[in-house]
Amino acid sequence: MKFTPTLLSAALVAALGAAGAQAATLRIANQGDALSLDPHSLNESLQISVNENVYESLTTRGKTYKIEPQLATSWKQTAPTVWHFDLRKGVQFHDGTPFTADDVIFSYERAKSDGSDMKSYVGIIKEIKKINDHSIDIITNSPFPILPELFTHFNIMSKKWCETNQATRPVDRRKGIENAASFRANGTGPYRVRERQPNVRTTFVRNGNYWGKIDGNVDEVIFNVIGNDATRVAALVSGEIDVMEPVPVQDVERIKADPKLKVLQGPELRVIFLGMDQKRDELLFSNVKGKNPFKDKRVRQAFYQAIDIDGIKRAVMRGASTPIALMFPPEVNGFAPDLAKRLPFDPEASKKLLADAGYPQGFEVTMNCPNDRYVNDGAICQAVAANLARVGVKIKLEVETKGTYFPKILRRDTSFYMLGWTASTVDAHNVLYPIMSTPGDGGRGQFNLGAYSNARVDELTNLIASETDQKKRNEMIREAVKIHQDDIGHIPLHQQALNWGAKKNIELVQWPDNGMVWKYITVK
Structure with a gap:
């Protein structure tokens, strides 16, 4: 599976010819919902x-996944730690309030505050200075040459609206706290929220005052939540919905064979992996008392080598995955091909490692997994549990909807868990900083939920952030990745594939981060 950031394949990007097309309603179905309308509350790709x-x-x-201006019209680096951004004029939020530099500064303060899940996108910022209403200087803590790439998910909210609606701080998914931004939205984008029914459906309508161009002809989007795979497929086949994501791997060929339907496929930038609590002196959820087995590399390696990843690819994913040895895929800058070989599946080696670590009979531990977030996530965890049982590890599997799963693991209320991560900047730093670094300020290690820690990886991550020489930078990325790999800091499983189902009269762009941009969609 191969993705080229500068040009998506013809199978992924259909030519959009919406000129003169009549306004249309688009009915989408997904296995789960966006858990909140607050853009700073959860760093989860569907949301x-x-x-x-x-x-x-x-x-x-x-459309080709290349970086483009949005609320900024231009930017330039004026000093090693200073970026100047010119902001777009004439933009209004959905309530008619003009967009200005004050909204950018407010959104920065909001995104870095307690409860925000987006700290890693703004943690490198020291200060934002307002030059005038449509011009700002962003000062970083150290040189950061990929800043514009990082800002693609730094969403801007209206300062006035948030203050009026008592939503100046983000919804904290860890504490279950909600506010007006959970259920209502006031952005600058091409669509606005008309009706919100959490975990059922949300209806969006086109923003008549949108500042930019809308290439497609979709006037209304009805986003439906259909958790059951068979029901979701049946809705597409019967014509009740127009687009579905994901297509269950077992139904891909069936939908391809339907003359009215099509499947859009491609590699996703996401890697699915397992994490282990490596910080606590005693695991929260295990029968081992007085110590933490996961602090021992031999135990972590035993878990790794007990997992039959090729069997999971064959039986669970039906070929729609690529087993992987690193925490990011080949399409991401910094991938080291010479480190791309996984440790071998070897149950006997796993048993010996466990025995050498003092667990000849294995031990018990709870594993937390979602069942509506990643492709076949619950089934993957069941397969992992079965693999580990063969080497004497008894897994108590807790599988649940992401609505309760994410708050739990984001509180680090877990001993062993599944997570997926997409490098949104298409650069290794976006994995090193939030996933592989020691948890700290500014979003560092915010999603390193097992608190893996290596001082050299932290040091290299800082150097990588500032290095402009690509050769030196890639050498440092390789060193950091090798250390993490040797430590068994996490257990990478696979790169999952994208499978979207759609009627043949739907033209849409499939981004490799699984993003679906409605303004690009045309209903013929």
Whole structure:
């Protein structure tokens, strides 16, 4: 599976010819919902994908996934730690309030505040200075050459609206706290929210005052939540919906064979992996008392080598995955091909490692997994549990909807868990900083939920952020990745594939981060 950031394949990007097309309603179905309309509350790709049709960022990605201006019209680095951004004039939020530099500064303060899940996007910022209403200087803590790429998910909210609606701080998914931004939205984007029924459906309508061009002809989007795979497929086949995501891997060929339907496929930038609590002196959820087995590399390696990843690809994913040894795929800058070989599946080696670590009979531990977030996530975890049982590890599997799963693991209320991550900047730093670094300020290690820690990885991550020489930078990325790999800091499983189903009269762009941009969609 191969993705080229500068040009998506013809199978992924259909030519859009919406000129003169009549306005249309688009009915989408997904296995889960965007858990909140608050763009700073959860760094989860479905929520980001839905909300970014309503809210906008300073920069964005175009049809070919290349970086483009959005609420900023231009930017330049004026000093090693200073970026100057010119902001777009004449933009209004959905309530008619003009967009200005004050909204950018407010959104920065909001995104870095307690409860925000987007700290890693703004943690490198020291200060934003207002030059005038449509011009700002962003000062970073150290040189950061990929800043514009990082800002594609730094969504801007209205300062006035948030203050009026007591939503100046983001919804904290860890504490279950909600506010007006959970259920209502006021962005600058091409679509606005008309009706919100959480976990059922949300209806969006075109923003008649949108500042930009809308290439497609979709006037209304009805986003439906259909958790059951068979029901979701049946809705597409019967014509009740127009687009569905994801297509269950077992139904891909069936939908391809239907003359009225099509499947859009491609590699996703997401890697699915397992994490382990490596910080606590005693695991929260295990029968081992007085110590933490996961602090021992031999135990982590035993878990890794007990997992039959090729069997999961064959039986669970039906070929729609690529087993992987690193925490990001080949399409991401910094990928080291010489490190791309996984440790071998070897149950006997796993048993010996466990015995050497003092667990000849294995032990018990709870594993937390979602069942409506990633492709076949619950089934993958069941397969992992079965694999581990063969080497004496008894897994108590807790599988639940992402609505309760994410708050739990984001509180680090877990001993062993599944997570997926997409490098939204298409650069390794966007994995090193939030996933592989020691948890700290500014979003560092915010999603390193097992608190893996290596001082050299932290040091290299800082150096990588500032290095402009690509050769030196890639050498440092390789070193950091090798250390993490040797430590078994996490257990990478696979790169999952994208499978969207649609009627043949629907033309749409499939981004490799699984983003679906409604303004690009045409219903013929």
